[in-house]
Amino acid sequence: MxxxxxxxxxxxxxxxxxxxxxxxxxxxxxxxxxxxxxxxxxxxxxxxxxVPGSIDDQVHFREPGLTHKGNIHSESRAAVAGGITSFMEMPNTVPNALTQELLADKYEIAANSSIANYSFFMGASNDNIEEVLKTNPKDVCGVKVFMGSSTGNMLVDEPTTLNKIFGEVPMLIATHCEDEGTVRRNMETYKAKFGEDVPIKYHPEIRSEEACYLSSSMAVELAKKHNARLHVLHISTAKELSLFENKTPLAEKRITAEACVHHLWFSEEDYAEKQTLIKWNPAVKKKTDREAIWQAVLDNRIDVLATDHAPHTIEEKNNTYFKAPSGGPLVQHALLALLEKSKQGVISKERVIEKTAHAPATLFGVENRGxxxxxxxxxxxxxxxxxTTTVSKDNILYNCGWSPFEGTTFxxxxxxxxxxxxxxxxxxxxxxxxxxxxxxxxxxx
Structure with missing residues (x-):
């Protein structure tokens, strides 16, 4: 046509x-x-x-293995309804995408079912560096390293392995940064006090600023040591922002950073109403963190905006603290939420498009898009x-059928x-x- x-x-x-x-x-x-x-x-x-379609550099569409939560077809439908025309999906599916064959399987599923354009990160573990090094940078967006807990065998915490990844991988390395030891110690402290039923308001104390900064600073140190191409995902604290600079043009930056819509929209004050529906890793934290992240978006220490779309069923989310999984669905409403902030004078609509389309295309080198x-x-x-758009169960396209924005009018x-x-x-x-x-x-x- x-x-x-x-x-x-x-x-x-x-x-x-x-x-x-x-x-x-x-x-x-x-x-x-x-x-x-x-x-x-x-x-x-x-x-x-x-506007150019958004390029979302961090989603979890749950296929294969977790399709009761979502699948590539259902979530890509929600994405295009929200103005996201391309996505980059994470490897912590079941099985984890830790071999070239398993990665190829995901591309085959997407070729047959995705409404949006797609790429998939290759997963790193403590013992698959040989597989990681086979990854083709021409048609794979990057290598994902969980420097914090994740599904299956994807926690990378061995210093020797991390040095090898940062020293030998020639393509973009995207990291989830939360120090696992700090998180576990905090969990034990709160479990001793409250048992299994820890109030959700303590989530940002458990997955704390210290845990984020320890891990992010280690990733940046490794990237500088090896001159690696590092992209730090979902920055959630003001303290981490000191790790990033805004003088170098984006196309030349070796170390870049992403912020997600939920860390720009919610704060710890919203736990009282939203409860575990806004339980994410890293956690939504203080208002002052949110304001600092906005400032970093505007001054280009934060390079791109994304969703970390990670659906779970409402039954899974409506659970006690330790049993409720982290993550939530966002692709259908992320662009609308950011444009709402432009209407409020927080960011211009031109900058919204820069951070959701132009910058991801430049940062990853996406050919002829953005x-x-x-x-x-x-x-x-x-x-x-x-x-206007009012979010309700009647118009939500996510397979999981709910949204943290339900009742919001954009x-x-x-x-x-x-x-x-x-x-x-x-x-x-x-x-x-x-x-x-x-x-x-x-x-x-």
Whole structure:
């Protein structure tokens, strides 16, 4: 199908301009003030935003092995409904993606079922460095290292192994940073005091600032020692922000950082209402942490914004502290939540698009995506700033059927989403007629 988007307010590369956009096949064919093409399906975008689709660099779509929580098809449908057109998924599925064969299995599942474009991180463990080194940086987004507890055999805590990974892996290393020893000691302290029923408000004390900083600083130290390409995920504390700088252009940075929507939206005050629904690792912490992370987003110490989308069933979440799993579903509402912050004056809408589309594309070297440019893939989102979206069970697309944003009204609405030139979402309906594609990369430092 050929589409002609008329008089859209294009938010792209720091500016907002009104133009027409012609989509032909899978690409953006032309951008101009006026385009006429009688063979294209015309869509009136007057008064609406046209933005590049978000590239979410951290999701857990739960397939294989945990599909009662979600699967690549269900969660990618929710993603495109939320304006996310590409995702990078983590290796802590069951089995863990710790071999090239298991990694290939995930790509095959996605090729047959994902509505959005996709990539999958290769998993590292204490004993699979040979497999890790076989990873192709051209078509795999990076290597994931859990420097804190995770599913199965994925905790990497041996100093020799960490030095080997940081010293020998030539591609991007993404880390979950929480010091395991600190977390376990804190757990024992609170378990001795409360037993199994620790109040959720103590989650940020158990998965503490100290645990985060000890681990993040170790990762940064290792990266500097070996000149490795490090990307630290889901920063949750003000203290960690001192580890990152904002003078080097993003395309040249060796050490980068990500923040997630929940650490920018919630604070410890929300545990009283939301309880374990907002239990994440790393934990949502103080208001002062949230404010500091926002400042780091604005001054470019934080490079990208993501979701860490990690669905669990509501039955699993409605449990006592130690039994309730960490994580929550976010891809359908992340862009709306960030645009709400732009409406509140916290961040400009241009910066939202920079941090969710341009910056991930630059940071990972995603080929021909993340920008509205002639010749680039037509991964595009039309947003109506004059309509609202109220999150309710009736319109949640996650397989798990709930959201921490239930009851929230956002002052924007995702109207249409295109992936590779195909309309995959149109006015509250996902169109299951085409699949996304495997992402390719061109940053090999």
């Amino acid at each position: 050929k589409y002609l988007l008329k008089q859209a307010t294009i938010i792209n590369e720091g500016t907002s301009t009104v133009s027409d956009v012609l989509i032909q096949n899978d690409r953006i064919e032309k951008i101009a003030s006026t385009i006429e093409d009688g063979t294209a399906k015309e869509i009136n975008c007057e008064g609406k935003y046209l 920008f509205i440019r002639e010749g680039y893939f037509a991964d595009l989102v039309i947003i109506d700033p004059n309509k 002052n924007h609405q995702i109207e249409k989403t295109f992936v590779n030139g195909n309309m995959v979402y149109d006015n509250h309906k996902v169109i299951d007629q085409s699949n996304g594609r495997r992402l390719s990369f061109n940053r090999f430092d």
